[in-house]
Amino acid sequence: MDDREKRINTELSLLETMYPDQVQYSAKAREVKYKSTTGAFVLRLPDEYLDDSGDVPVVLSASAGNKDLRGSLKLKIDNLPLGEEVLDSIISAFDELAEEAVEQSPVATDNDRQxxxxxxxxxxxxxxxxxxxxxxxxxxxxxxxxxxxxSGVTKPGYPGVLLYSGEARAVHSLVNELKQQNWQAFQVRLEDDEEWMLSHGIGIIEVETMREVVAEVGEARKDVFLEAMRMKNTSRRHIPPDN
Structure with missing residues (x-):
């Protein structure tokens, strides 16, 4: 295995850790598949990927909210540097495009009403x-x-966690406002139409560890929260320490 393939394998391994159950790679076809709650895409890695004089990934398909995003995603990719690991940047760019597409989709709006x-x-x-x-x-x-x-609780570090609860209009407005920031990855993992009572009461606080977030949520919501964080299998044993 040459150095380039090692770099590709390392990059893909990191992506699978960052986006569990969302990223798949077919080595034979050299295709990367990504699926989120809002959309999905398929890329093909050219043989010269990660070469300084090579090429960027090719968009085979990309869509969200019944909208074809191949052209928009290709424009984002064309501005990325050659010879560098860019798959994480592509996922972040796609998530932004997908969120915009879903928000603008008449079908999504009709479904919401129904x-x-x-x-x-x-x-x-x-x-x-x-x-x-x-x-x-x-x-x-x-x-x-x-x-x-x-009211809510935030946890800095790797990963970051934001949990907000209260009046629906205010919660969604807050989330939309934060989306406008330049995030490497911003994924809405759960949307519930009920208000969660947090242990600290009213207002938004910051805590240092995932364990403290779980304590804020309480036993009644613990499993739901851990499932949203892709940590459901650990809920009956222990909460892993934060990095």
Whole structure:
């Protein structure tokens, strides 16, 4: 195995850790498949991928909200540097495109109406971040112009976690405001139409560990939270220590 293939395998291994059950790779076809709650794409890695004079991944398919995103994703990829690992950047770019497509999709809007989902009532949203380190982003996660009427808990580090609950309109407004920031990965892992009562009470607080987030959620919601964090199998044993 040459150095380039080793780099590809390392990159894919990291992606599978960051996006469990969402990334698949076919070595024979050299195809990378990614699927999220909003959309999916398939890329082909050219033989010269990671060569300084090589080429970037080729978009075979990309869609979200019944919208074809192949052209839009290709434009994003064309601006990425040659010779560097860019699959994580492609996933982040696609997630942004997919979220925009779903928000603008008439079909998605009709489905929301049919299912009775509105911005009234209560809501809880759990967000997984690749990381939350930047001081300004941590401050925004704790208090933005949309945070009035929202209670929640945030955890910085790797990964970052944001959990917000309260009036549905305020919660969704806060989430949309935070989406506008430049995140390496911003994934809504759970949306619930009920308000979660957090142990600290009213307001948004920051904690240091995943264990503290679980304590805030409480036993009644513990398994739901761990499942959203892809940690469900550990819920009956222990919460792994944060990095």
């Amino acid at each position: 299912s009775g989902q509105t911005t009234d009532g209560k809501a809880t949203v759990i967000i997984w971040l690749h990381h939350l380190l930047n001081t300004n982003k941590r401050k925004l996660a704790l208090s933005t112009s949309s945070s009035l009427g929202v």
